[in-house]
Amino acid sequence: MDATAGAVWGRVEQQDFRSRVRGTLLGAAVGDALGAPVDGLDMEGIRAAYGAEGVVDLGPAYGRRGAVTHLTQLTLFSVDGLIRAQVRRDTGAWHPPTDLHRAYLRWAATQRDWGPDERRKDDGWLAREEWLYARRDPARALLIGLGDETMGTPEMPKNPGEAGPEAAARSAPFGLLVGWEPQLVAQLSVECAAQTHGHPTAYLAAGAYAVIVHTLARGESLDGAVQRALALLAARPGHQPVSDSLQHALGAVRQGIPTPDRVADLAGDGTADRVVSAAVYCALVGEDVRHGLRLAVNHDGPSAATAALTGGLLGALHGETALPPAWLAELEGRPTILELADDFAMEMTQGPALHGPAGASPAWLARYPRV
Template sequence: MGRTSGAVWGRTEQQDFRSRVRGTLLGVALGDALGAPVNGLDLDAIKGAYGPEGVVDLVPAHGRRGAVTHFTQLTLFSVDGLIRAQVRRDTGAWHPPTDLHRAYRRWAATQRDWGPDERRAEDGWLAREEWLYARRDATRALLVGFGDDIMGTPQTPKNPGERGPEAAVRSAPFGLLVGWDPHLVVQLAVECAAQTHGHPVACLTAGAYAAVVHALARGDSLDGAVQRTLALLAQRPGHEAVSDALQHALGAVRQGMPTPARVEELAGQGSAEGVLAVAVYCAYVGEDVRHGLCLAVNQSGPSGAAGALTGGLLGALHGETALPPAWLAELEGRPTVLALADDFAMEMTQGPALHGPAGSSPGWLARYPRA
C-alpha cells in the first residue's frame, strides 16, 4: 500500500484496507475469547476440562460463550484514541500519545463505574457502550498505569519493572496506520506502552508487534513482515531480547510439526517478547485461522494474550473473510468492533472530507469529539 495519509485511495484499496482492519480487530477479539476460559491453566488442566485436544471451540467464560477480556476492551480504546488524534489534528493539537492516554483513561472509567455517564458528551460513543462496563481480569499494572492523569513516557514510565504482554496486545491498531512510516509506528507503540508497562523490553515488544501488523496491513507476507521488523529493531538500543525472541520463533517453524511443548518453550515465563514469539510461530504454522488460534491458547502459558496477539496477526494477514464465521456469530461486542473498524477505515481513507478545512460532519464530531 505504502501511501501517505493525503493520497487518494482507490475503491479496491479501500475495500482491502477495511477488510484487514476488520480482520485485525475481530482477530484480536476471537483469540482473546478463545483463550479467556483457559488463561492461567496448565495444559493438563485444559485437557482435563475440555478433552485431549484442549479447547477447539468457543466455550463459556465470564458467563457466556465468546466473552472478551481487557485485551479486546483496550484494543478498541486504542482505535478510539487514534481516530480522536486524527480529528484533533485539525486544531493544531497533534500529540497522539496524549490522545491515546485519554482514551485509555476512558477505558479505566469502565472498570470502576457502573455504567456510562450520558452527561459527558466529550467522551464520544465508544465510552457509552454499556457492555464495556465489565471488569475482565485487568491486571494491576493496567489499573495502576491508567489510575491517574499522569501519563507514563519512555523517559518516566509507569511500572518500570513490568514486562508482561498486555501493552503489546493493545498495540495492533497502531500497525493499521498504513500511511505512517514504520519507524513512527514503532515509536508510537513504544510511547503508549510506557503508560503501563515501563520495562524497555515490554515497550519494544509492543513496537515490534505493531511493526509486524503494519507490514501485513500493507500487504506483505508474514515472513516479509517479520524480516522488516527485525531490521527496524536492529536500529534500536536494547533490542536483543525482542529480536532473539522473533528469531527463536522463526527457528521453531523449521523444527517439525507444531506441539504445545514447542509453544510453551517459546512463551518462556510469559513475558511480552515470549508471547510475541508464540503469536508469530502460531501464525506461521497454523493450517488456517482456527488451527493457529487453537495452537496459541492450548498451552500452559498466558493463553489469552497469546490468542489475542495471534488473532491480530492472522486477521491483518488474511482479512476478515478468513475468520471462522461460527465464532464471529457468538463473539461478544461484535457490532461494536465492526462499527469501530469501519469508522477507523473511513477516517484513515477519507478523514479530510469528514472534518477538514472544507467542511465537517457534525455526526462524526459527535462520535469523536475534538474536546
C-alpha cells in the first residue's frame, strides 16, 4: 500500500494500523520506563535493590514512577520528523533525513533550554510540550552529534567510533512507514542513525531494527521479520557483527528457559548489534508483553535500551491492547504519546486530505509546519 494514498485504506485496516502505531510507541516507552530505575546496574545490583526476582513493576526514576529517558524523547521526535517530512513533500522538498535532523535538533534544544520558546512558531506542537524539557541522562554521542547544525551522513558520519544502541532505540518509527519498501525503511534509518552514531555496527543495527518493526507492522511474524532483516543486511558492507548477533538471538531461543545470564550474554558489551539481538530474543521468548519486558530489564546490560527496543517489537507485533494497562496508566507523557501516534496514523492514511492539491487544514499545518 502507498503511505500517501489514503484511499486504499479500509476502516479495519486503518484501525489495525493505528493500534500497531500506538502499540509500538507506547511499548517502547513502557519498556524504557521499566528499565530506567536500574539502567547501569548489573543483575547483582538489581537484586540487591528489588529482591530475588529483580524488577517486576514500574519503579521510581527521576522523581516519579513511570518516568522515561532520553530514548523515548528522541523516539517521539523521530515521529514528529517523519510527519513533517510528509507535509513538506507538498513543497517539492523531499529529503526525509534533513527533516529528521531538524527534529533531532529540536530535541537537542529541549536539553539546553528551560522550556519552550514561544518565539519559534515553526517548531510545531511537540516542541512546546513542557514535560519534554527534562534532561534524562542523554548519551554523550547524542549531545555531540546534535551539538551543531552539521548533519552526519553514512559517508561522513558524526561520532564514527560510536557503536552504542541509542540510535537504534529511536528507530522504531521508521518501521511504521508500512507503505514504503523495506530497503527504503532500512536506508532512512541508517542515514538518520549516522547523524549521531557513525560506527557501521550502530547504524546498521538501527536499519535492521527498523526493518523488523516494519515487517511486524505489516502483520508478519517476528521470526520472519528477523529473516527479512538478515536478507537485507547481507548486501551491506560491515554487516557481519549485526547479522551474527541476530543469528545468535535466534539460536538462543532453542537453548531452554530464558535466564538473565542468557540475556546478558546476548547484550554483551552493550553495542547496538548486541542490544538489538537481546531485545529480539526477549520478544521471541516472552510469554506475553509483561514477561518479555521483565526479561529485557533484568540482566547485566543496558536495561532501558534493551527494554525500549523489546517494547517496540512487542507493540508492533500485538498492538496497543496487549500492553499492561497498569503500566500504561503510570507512564510519563502518555497523552502526548497517544496524540502523536494518532497524528502519525492520520498522516499516513489520510495525508492528502490534510495538506494537498485539494486544500490544506490550517490546524494541521500549525501542528506540523512545512518549513
